[in-house]
Amino acid sequence: MLALEPASLLVPLGPGITSAGFQLGDHEQVIAELGSLVPLEGLSQSAVAKRRAEYMAGRYAARRALAGLGIDGAPGRDERGCPVWPSGIAGSITHGASRAFSAVARASDVLGVGIDAEQLMSARAKDELLARICDADERTILTKLHAPEPALVTFAFSAKESLYKCLYPFIGRFMDFSAARVVEASGAPGPNGLEGELELELSVDWSESFRRGRRFRAPFVASAHHVETGVVLRP
Ligand SMILES: CC(C)(COP(=O)(O)OP(=O)(O)OC[C@H]1O[C@@H](n2cnc3c(N)ncnc32)[C@H](O)[C@@H]1OP(=O)(O)O)[C@@H](O)C(=O)NCCC(=O)NCCS
Structure with a gap:
């Protein structure tokens, strides 16, 4: 299995929402593959490989979902771990059980989304x-x-x-x-x-x-x- 294989978020969220997701393979491989693409800003230095891999995959899914809206960007992270989306965007990230997903939308269509x-x-x-x-x-x-x-x-x-x-x-x-x-x-x-x-x-x-x-x-x-x-x- 590749480190990251595309996976679809199946739950129906309605119009205006774009999502992206991945099935995760070996955690060290995920980290190696995404290392140059996803900064670990805000994540504890001591985070274990599983946490780092899931964090990176979630953030990468967010970038891909934003790209689906035509936006070249990535969410930041507030002091409590909540993603901070580019201006005018609502979004959400989830990961676990070897999968990572993100859903995003323009605030003109959607005020908030949680997945x-x-x-x-x-x-x-x-x-x-x-x-x-x-x-x-x-x-x-x-x-x-x-x-x-x-x-x-x-x-x-x-x-x-x-x-x-x-x-x-x-x-x-x-x-x-x-x-x-x-x-x-x-x-x-x-x-x-x-x-x-x-x-x-x-x-x-x-x-x-x-x-x-x-x-x-x-x-x-x-x-x-x-x-x-x-x-x-x-x-
Ligand atoms: C924050 C919380 C919802 C995350 O859910 P989880 O099942 O543990 O983890 P998930 O993988 O689904 O989601 C984690 C992602 O949620 C996002 N997140 C974290 N805190 C968040 C918040 N306050 N608001 C929105 N998104 C948040 C982050 O992107 C995080 O991933 P990352 O740190 O790798 O970027 C959960 O840990 C929690 O604190 N739950 C208690 C509060 C609650 O749910 N109350 C129910 C009220 S009815």
């Missing part, structure tokens, strides 16, 4: 994380999707991370997983696996503009091992 790709949790990880991610009412709603509970909890986890990534540039502070709730879930088998949508509702005020009760759609696509989610904020 997240996760490996489905094991039953053990689900038991450990469940109480942090969703409550009993949310779990009841998720059962409409007829998937095993570790998958359902991963979908909720990923959708909430996408929401956080989408809104963080407007909020600028940490919000825990109880700050939004799953209030609806629908899905059906599709060409890429289980495809559908979660609806998330803010359970507290995130800011003056993003008040408790506001709802967001989080489409998802799940295979037997992974899930991808996204949240898009439009003007």
Whole structure:
């Protein structure tokens, strides 16, 4: 396998959004291949090879996604690790489970976007994380999707991370997983696996503009091992 093979982000994000992604091979090879292209600015010197490779691949995906909009640029990084996009651009990066993706859009089309790709949790990880991610009412709603509970909890986890990534540039502070709730879930088998949508509702005020009760759609696509989610904020 090559160090980086193109991979497509499957979750549908709607018009105006361009994405790029890669399946990652050997981490040292990824680092060697991207070393001259992606500066490690802001990343700890002690970051292990896996972290460096995923960081570089995510940033490289961002450059390729921006190139899809005709922009020759790359995101910076703020003190909390959030990407800082070129002026007039909204975007997001995710990596993990040997994949890295970025989605970007012009701010005239999209105010904010958050994407997240996760490996489905094991039953053990689900038991450990469940109480942090969703409550009993949310779990009841998720059962409409007829998937095993570790998958359902991963979908909720990923959708909430996408929401956080989408809104963080407007909020600028940490919000825990109880700050939004799953209030609806629908899905059906599709060409890429289980495809559908979660609806998330803010359970507290995130800011003056993003008040408790506001709802967001989080489409998802799940295979037997992974899930991808996204949240898009439009003007
Ligand atoms: C920041 C966070 C969302 C990243 O998600 P993750 O699943 O750990 O990792 P991913 O690979 O999907 O995404 C990592 C990328 O997100 C981006 N990112 C980091 N912080 C971010 C932020 N505050 N806002 C938006 N994007 C952010 C970065 O590009 C990062 O990659 P990089 O450091 O290599 O550039 C997660 O670590 C976190 O802190 N979650 C808790 C907050 C939360 O999700 N609350 C839910 C509220 S309902």
